[in-house]
Amino acid sequence: MTAPEGFLRELEKLFPAGSRHTDPAQCWAYGYDNSKRQALPDAVVFPRSHEDVVTLVRLCNRHRVPLTARGRGTGTTGATVPIAGGVVASLERMTRIIEISPDNRFAVVEPGVTNQALQDAVKPHGFFWPPDPTSAEFCSIGGNLAYNSAGPRAVKYGTPRENTLGLRAVTGAGEELRCGVYTTKGVVGYDLTRLIIGSEGTLAIITEATLKLTPLPSAKRTLRAIYADVASAARAIARIMAQPVIPCALEFIDGNAIALVRRYAAVDLPEDAAALLMIELDGSPESLDAGVESLRAAASLDGLVEFRAARTATEVEALWSIRKALSPSLRKVAPKKLNEDVVVPVTELPALIAGLDELSQKHAIPIVNFGHAGNGNIHVNLLFDPDRADENERAHACLHEMFALVLELRGTLSGEHGVGIEKRDYVGKELDRTSLALMHAIKRQFDPCGILNPGKSFPAEEAPPPA
Amino acid sequence: MTAPEGFLRELEKLFPAGSRHTDPAQCWAYGYDNSKRQALPDAVVFPRSHEDVVTLVRLCNRHRVPLTARGRGTGTTGATVPIAGGVVASLERMTRIIEISPDNRFAVVEPGVTNQALQDAVKPHGFFWPPDPTSAEFCSIGGNLAYNSAGPRAVKYGTPRENTLGLRAVTGAGEELRCGVYTTKGVVGYDLTRLIIGSEGTLAIITEATLKLTPLPSAKRTLRAIYADVASAARAIARIMAQPVIPCALEFIDGNAIALVRRYAAVDLPEDAAALLMIELDGSPESLDAGVESLRAAASLDGLVEFRAARTATEVEALWSIRKALSPSLRKVAPKKLNEDVVVPVTELPALIAGLDELSQKHAIPIVNFGHAGNGNIHVNLLFDPDRADENERAHACLHEMFALVLELRGTLSGEHGVGIEKRDYVGKELDRTSLALMHAIKRQFDPCGILNPGKSFPAEEAPPPA
Structure with missing residues (x-):
């Protein structure tokens, strides 16, 4: 698609020069990931805060413009490739480490913090965050959470789902929410935290994560x-x-x-x-x-x-x-x-x-x-x-x-890379009809206009065809 | 409510004597939990299999009759008390340990297996399942999962959410599903496993669980x-x-x-x-x-x-x-x-x-x-x-x-007991409006007629008032 004219004018007003690209030459660099696929977005926006993300999602939702959140593009499945055009939200400028609490064993970070930057920040306190994808030096926490990415250490320490306490996020409808807790126990309400983790940016955009830290082995x-x-x-x-x-x-x-x-x-x-x-x-x-x-x-x-x-x-x-x-x-x-x-x-x-x-x-x-x-x-x-x-x-x-x-052999099609575009058409072989229908239904509750990362993670039900 | 006449006749046909109670004197014993609350159900059914649960849920759904799943009634929040009447599904006869796989570190069990029976079965293989509520000797795995119950060991080993790989379940619409995996990694689709865990029987009835086992410390x-x-x-x-x-x-x-x-x-x-x-x-x-x-x-x-x-x-x-x-x-x-x-x-x-x-x-x-x-x-x-x-x-x-x-103090109202009826009216103080609205919306996708454990876990939105 091409974003409607009125939309781009409003976008440029809300996000002044320096906080977005609309020139195709500049946008092109934000249209690929490590799947080697590439597509051209209409605009790239660089939110600096939770509030920026709210503003952006609401604008896109009002104009029905596709919005794809992006960390550092190290994914291998095309999940951040904007195949339906629209806006790429590059979260690379949301790099604040908001809080490190060694006694409580948690760190609160923005999604653009790299995995390595987090490890470097918590190491002096004697802790680490277990998920360790090969791209740890460069990939972002937001991306790790979106894919539920893991690495070798998962065999002992688990994946992001076992190492995240809570999230702040913005749904496809532009609504803000905080889910989860600051503690290692909490049973009030349904577990939206793990529902959003691994959802590949199709339900909500994560703007803050409370991560569970583990003591460094000696x-x-x-x-x-x-x-x-x-x-x-x-x-x-x-x-x-x-x-x-x-x-x-x-x-x-x-x-x-x-x-x-x-x-x-x-x-x-x-x-x-x-x-x-x-x-x-x-x-x-x-x-x-x-x-x-x-x-x-x-x-x-x-x-x-x-x-x-x-x-x-x-x-x-x-x-x-x-x-x-x-x-x-x-x-x-x-x-x-x-x-x-x-x-x-x-x-x-x-x-x-x-x-x-x-x-x-x-x-x-x-x-x-x-x-x-x-x-x-x-x-x-x-x-x-x-x-x-x-x-x-x-x-x-x-x-x-x-x-x-x-x-x-009772296995699963992906352990850590995710689905994105690459495995989308195979998902129906693993998940049963009821589960798939529930996932589509849940998607509609979070993202009624289907603007968040359309065409990813599931066989198309209502998503526009690839560009 | 009182269940419609036609409903009870059909129920008695589908579940012959010996597999249900309709006599109030017998039903009364299945209307309480450890909250000291009690309410009288119209019938108690004892499913023996996943198929029995499917049959029961479909019947209740067709007649819009409330259905409350029950383990051993050791909960302390009234979550299994049938305040809206209808049917109590007592899962105490679904006690098969379907598979124990030490090399793969999992056990597959029916929901009526007690926590203790599971521990006894996996101990000879050198394993245990970490969740250890005080009532472990008597409480059921289904109940542990419904509440996300834990105990002292959670500080090191986590809660059921960190110790469950997959589920088989029946939604409020009577649809069957399998979610999760048989492995410690899996990122295909949204995490319905953890969504159902802790949902206090309001989304689906669990009929089988694949539990992650941990080696017994020496x-x-x-x-x-x-x-x-x-x-x-x-x-x-x-x-x-x-x-x-x-x-x-x-x-x-x-x-x-x-x-x-x-x-x-x-x-x-x-x-x-x-x-x-x-x-x-x-x-x-x-x-x-x-x-x-x-x-x-x-x-x-x-x-x-x-x-x-x-x-x-x-x-x-x-x-x-x-x-x-x-x-x-x-x-x-x-x-x-x-x-x-x-x-x-x-x-x-x-x-x-x-x-x-x-x-x-x-x-x-x-x-x-x-x-x-x-x-x-x-x-x-x-x-x-x-x-x-x-x-x-x-x-x-x-x-x-x-x-x-x-x-x-950035805490949560419940760490392991859950919400049930006891804390229902306080939930809105902890969860924000967006989260609550999403939870209600998710509930409607799993249980369109609102038959599963109505009036629990959340401040009433559309649930009938307590009897």
């Missing part, structure tokens, strides 16, 4: 277990999760990933390494030796080739080097690869990996798997060139069957 | 700290929560409670004990000594009279004896006391306790405080005889001012 150990085959590694993951010591990271890399790294980097790995687990354990220094032994016992089964525990910072770095070399190697071999973040119960990991192997062969699409094994959250990378029609077709047929496999 | 220590005044104890709580070792229980008892226990039981306490903290720490055996020292350091400040660490089971029992003697003593002195479960940020505990002291004097109502201090969740007991009009009036004036104080 010590950490890094372990690496190498297996002769993927099935053994998958069994080890289930055994590790069945014993009482919860690692703060349990990352998996499959044989194809190892082969890829070998191609592009010099790595110190046994010849027969066909799968690898990176395990991190944190806690009090006194508890770690026993914890390492418990993890070593769980990781030790037929197929284990090597188990190493790093003792020094240099050794830690050496153990992580394979994992770190992986992403650049993947980019070299398939710059436009598909990276899915499916999840299955950990006992189903062997079946998932075996099934993916079959699909890879059937469709002649190389697949590389790695990810957050402790949650059963595997990043499945389909390596192909989307510009070659035949490869593209085979890859998407493969993807389709992969999603069916994941659901058959 | 060791535990019990500590007791006694203070010369309440303010010192309150400062100690904030200091304990600001250091990295998270206790698995941090319980508080004030001076009035200690005085009361002294009156009715022989207790081994220093003369000048005016406040008491019970602290429990769990974890690996290797970590506990250092943990105890960290907690001792945090608890040690001016006003500390005595700090004891139990070494044997007998010593543990001795330390807990004061706390255990408290409830019987309270019942003796004021059998119809009001027990509120307000929450404030832990740094506000000194202000809360001081404020309550003032209110107690102003209204001449003795107040005894104890509770889950680590969450700032204090059970405030107003001791009075509601059958004496003057005392009753003063107590409610006191309650009113107490709630205002709690909200002023």
